[in-house]
Amino acid sequence: xxxxxxxxxxxxxxxxxxxxxxxxxxxxxxxxxxxxxxxxxxxxxxxxxxxxxxxxxxxxxxxxxxxxxxxxxxxxxxxxxxxxxxxxxxxxxxxxxxxxxxxxxxxxxxxxxxxxxxxxxxxxxxxxxxxxxxxxxxxxxxxxxxxxxxxxxxxxxxxxxxxxxxxxxxxxxxxxxxxxxxxxxxxxxxxxxxxxxxxxxxxxxxxxxxxxxxxxxxxxxxxxxxxxxxxxxxxxxxxxxxxxxxxxxxxxxxxxxxxxxxxxxxxxxxxxxxxxxxxxxxxxxxxxxxxxxxxxxxxxxxxxxxxxxxxxxxxxxxxxxxxxxxxxxxxxxxxxxxxxxxxxxxxxxxxxxxxxxxxxxxxxxxxxxxxxxxxxxxxx
Amino acid sequence: xxxxxxxxxxxxxxxxxxxxxxxxxxxxxxxxxxxxxxxxxxxxxxxxxxxxxxxxxxxxxxxxxxxxxxxxxxxxxxxxxxxxxxxxxxxxxxxxxxxxxxxxxxxxxxxxxxxxxxxxxxxxxxxxxxxxxxxxxxxxxxxxxxxxxxxxxxxxxxxxxxxxxxxxxxxxxxxxxxxxxxxxxxxxxxxxxxxxxxxxxxxxxxxxxxxxxxxxxxxxxxxxxxxxxxxxxxxxxxxxxxxxxxxxxxxxxxxxxxxxxxxxxxxxxxxxxxxxxxxxxxxxxxxxxxxxxxxxxxxxxxxxxxxxxxxxxxxxxxxxxxxxxxxxxxxxxxxxxxxxxxxxxxxxxxxxxxxxxxxxxxxxxxxxxxxxxxxxxxxx
Numbered sequence: 001x002x003x004x005x006x007x008x009x010x011x012x013x014x015x016x017x018x019x020x021x022x023x024x025x026x027x028x029x030x031x032x033x034x035x036x037x038x039x040x041x042x043x044x045x046x047x048x049x050x051x052x053x054x055x056x057x058x059x060x061x062x063x064x065x066x067x068x069x070x071x072x073x074x075x076x077x078x079x080x081x082x083x084x085x086x087x088x089x090x091x092x093x094x095x096x097x098x099x100x101x102x103x104x105x106x107x108x109x110x111x112x113x114x115x116x117x118x119x120x121x122x123x124x125x126x127x128x129x130x131x132x133x134x135x136x137x138x139x140x141x142x143x144x145x146x147x148x149x150x151x152x153x154x155x156x157x158x159x160x161x162x163x164x165x166x167x168x169x170x171x172x173x174x175x176x177x178x179x180x181x182x183x184x185x186x187x188x189x190x191x192x193x194x195x196x197x198x199x200x201x202x203x204x205x206x207x208x209x210x211x212x213x214x215x216x217x218x219x220x221x222x223x224x225x226x227x228x229x230x231x232x233x234x235x236x237x238x239x240x241x242x243x244x245x246x247x248x249x250x251x252x253x254x255x256x257x258x259x260x261x262x263x264x265x266x267x268x269x270x271x272x273x274x275x276x277x278x279x280x281x282x283x284x285x286x287x288x289x290x291x292x293x294x295x296x297x298x299x300x301x302x303x304x305x306x307x308x309x310x311x312x313x314x315x316x317x318x319x320x321x322x323x324x325x326x327x328x329x330x331x332x333x334x335x336x337x338x339x340x341x342x343x344x345x346x347x348x349x350x351x352x353x354x355x356x357x358x359x360x361x362x363x364x365x366x367x368x369x370x371x372x373x374x375x376x377x378x379x380x
Numbered sequence: 381x382x383x384x385x386x387x388x389x390x391x392x393x394x395x396x397x398x399x400x401x402x403x404x405x406x407x408x409x410x411x412x413x414x415x416x417x418x419x420x421x422x423x424x425x426x427x428x429x430x431x432x433x434x435x436x437x438x439x440x441x442x443x444x445x446x447x448x449x450x451x452x453x454x455x456x457x458x459x460x461x462x463x464x465x466x467x468x469x470x471x472x473x474x475x476x477x478x479x480x481x482x483x484x485x486x487x488x489x490x491x492x493x494x495x496x497x498x499x500x501x502x503x504x505x506x507x508x509x510x511x512x513x514x515x516x517x518x519x520x521x522x523x524x525x526x527x528x529x530x531x532x533x534x535x536x537x538x539x540x541x542x543x544x545x546x547x548x549x550x551x552x553x554x555x556x557x558x559x560x561x562x563x564x565x566x567x568x569x570x571x572x573x574x575x576x577x578x579x580x581x582x583x584x585x586x587x588x589x590x591x592x593x594x595x596x597x598x599x600x601x602x603x604x605x606x607x608x609x610x611x612x613x614x615x616x617x618x619x620x621x622x623x624x625x626x627x628x629x630x631x632x633x634x635x636x637x638x639x640x641x642x643x644x645x646x647x648x649x650x651x652x653x654x655x656x657x658x659x660x661x662x663x664x665x666x667x668x669x670x671x672x673x674x675x676x677x678x679x680x681x682x683x684x685x686x687x688x689x690x691x692x693x694x695x696x697x698x699x700x701x702x703x704x705x706x707x708x709x710x711x712x713x714x715x716x717x718x719x720x721x722x723x724x725x726x727x728x729x730x731x732x733x734x735x736x737x738x739x740x741x742x743x744x745x746x747x748x749x750x751x752x753x754x755x756x757x758x759x760x
Contacts, residue, residue, distance in 0.1 A: 186620050188611060188614070188619075189611070189614035189615045189617070189618040189619055189620070189634075189636045190606070190611035190614050190615065192618075192620070192632075192634050192636055192637070193602075193614060193634075193636045193640055194606060196630040196632055196634060196636070196637045196640075197602050197606070197630075197640065199630040199631055200599075200628065200629045200630040200637075201599060201629075203628075203629035203630055203631060204595070204629040209629065210592030210595050211590065211591040211592065211595055211596075212590030212591065215584070215589070215590050215591055216591075219577070219580075219581060219599065222577050223577070223603060223606075226570070226573060226574060226577070226603075226607075231568060231569070231570035231698060231701065234568070234569035234573060235568055235569045237569070238569040238572075240566050240567065240569070240572070240667065248580065248583075249580045249581075249584040249587060249589065250576040250579040250580045250583055250661075251579055251583060251661045252572075252576055252579070252661060252664055252665065254569075254572050254573075254576060254664070256569045256572055256573045256576070257572075257573065257576045257580075260573055260576075260577065277631065281630075281631045281632060284632055284634065285632065287620065321611065
């Protein structure tokens with residue numbers, strides 16, 4: 001596969017590449033339904049070694065693309081630019097990093113916003129019901145596409161934290177290590193209430209109800225922002241300050257309103273409402289417990305085959321609260337997986353993993369490489 | 381004033397009554413504008429004593445009526461039914477309790493949803509800009525209507541906590557004691573962001589924008605509920621449970637969705653969207669600091685004349701966080717007001733004052749009567 005696009009300095013240094021992986025056809029979904037032709041947008045950084053045992057799979061949050069770091073084709077910074085690269089926590093001199101845009105999303109992977117050839121319009125509700133299991137299975141298909149038999153590690157944050165657990169249960173032994181950052185085994189009632197309200201707004205508009213789609217999507221994003229971000233951060237940044245913008249429908253012009261408006265506009269411009277609705281629903285429907293087997297012993301067993309695990313939670317996270325992180329760690333330990341559990345404090349709340357590189361980098365480096373000082377001794 | 385309606389047992393025991401108080405005409409608003417005829421819906425319980433020194437004024441939250449307890453005319457339970465009555469924390473055998481429906485609200489007080497005689501339609505944006513100061517001033521007018529020179533105490537929760545501070549600053553010496561429950565001197569950026577989003581939804585619909593008014597009002601209530609209630613409470617009550625209702629625009633049917641739907645329907649059926657928009661804006665625009673005088677000394681002084689104060693906050697309150705309660709207490713102490721500050725823990729979060737009678741009752745009883753055991757020695 002030749003690099004046709006001009007490479008930036010970053011992208012050539014980390015040897016980032018874009019791929020489009022064809023999924024097995026027809027592609028069958030976990031809850032029923034299938035697609036004749038489905039593809040997954042994937043980006044990779046670094047090189048697969050000869051033993052093919054240095055691959056690290058990344059699962060993303062709800063609205064992220066596969067662009068976790070710059071590539072030859074797209075030199076713009078990715079959502080984990082600070083963590084992926086030569087000498088960085090996810091060291092592209094050592095690891096072959098694979099990040100898949102979730103199935104159902106809208107950044108090159110097949111999704112419900114795609115044009116249905118039968119109608120010439122978006123599939124919409126005609127697309128199969130998406131589950132987290134489909135996100136995990138399709139990413140595993142991409143892994144196999146690269147000829148990787150066993151992953152060195154799989155890492156996921158937020159929705160990715162659900163996907164990485166699903167992957168471990170569906171494909172025991174296909175990843176040696178697992179890292180879950182601000183993830184969960186099952187959404188909390190508060191998270192469900194928040195996301196169901198967002199989907200109600202967007203879904204009402206998509207169904208032709210009494211709200212404009214653009215308006216609904218922006219409202220939904222604002223509801224989301226209020227649940228992602230820590231109140232202390234908003235207070236430090238905006239307090240009671242007013243801006244110079246025109247007074248709109250709220251009757252006020254606080255700076256925090258401008259900021260929310262900007263976030264909502266940006267999101268609505270880049271994300272597809274059908275993808276949002278589908279992936280959000282998948283998050284709420286996910287139940288890791290369904291993978292459990294209880295052979296009359298009264299205990300739940302998931303049959304995970306992992307050599308090591310890292311679980312990170314953030315105290316200020318309202319959406320994936322700390323208690324859920326402790327539950328993941330306890331489950332892993334009950335599966336006899338040596339597990340490190342770390343609780344961080346960050347005003348960024350649920351978004352901390354996207355912002356707090358300094359907190360996450362050493363934890364992820366140690367998770368992959370072993371304790372500091374071991375870094376130069378390659379595990380390969 | 382004769383009792384014409386049949387009195388319930390409760391109402392006759394606490395001698396509850398409804399009143400409609402005419403405000404001075406024209407009624408001038410803090411930020412400009414006036415109304416030719418304005419009225420305030422007021423309810424009272426107990427009797428004013430001969431010295432007229434046993435009156436307690438209650439300020440309400442955003443959406444409450446003056447019906448804090450049952451009355452002769454309305455024997456239904458009020459929003460503080462468990463706290464108001466003979467022998468209760470707000471003892472109607474000892475105190476004359478006065479509760480005003482906020483100016484701008486829709487339960488008998490003049491508000492922007494009233495019909496404008498000039499147009500035959502609701503005033504809407506033609507109504508004067510409402511401020512918390514107007515809520516405090518109009519309630520004081522009601523107090524004077526009853527011939528009360530000095531209140532024994534003024535109590536307010538939530539918006540009422542802002543109103544009671546405004547009252548203390550606007551009318552120093554007209555209330556001897558002050559209790560602020562889950563109030564604030566200024567809204568937090570998170571609270572502003574939440575309420576501004578609610579007003580954007582409702583305001584867009586009221587201005588004829590691209591969303592149905594009923595839909596906007598229900599969405600706004602859901603956004604509010606998610607900020608009022610503690611996540612732990614939702615988790616304990618609903619977790620991941622699904623109900624039997626039809627799947628709607630959200631694509632799911634979790635029980636927490638049904639509950640939110642029910643809350644939103646109930647709210648939209650009883651509250652006026654214009655009142656919601658006006659009173660919500662007043663909350664965001666409130667700045668207690670504006671009452672401060674700094675005569676070159678570098679210190680802020682509010683000139684409060686209070687004999688005693690009680691400040692209560694709730695640890696789980698996201699909307700009026702504990703730090704704001706501590707700030708109120710610190711401000712009162714700086715004003716040389718003997719102040720008791722209590723922080724409670726309740727899964728009901730901001731709504732705790734409406735639910736946790738057992739926590740609030742002893743604190744309010746002691747605030748009014750002095751330490752337990754003193755209760756039988758009347759302060760009058």
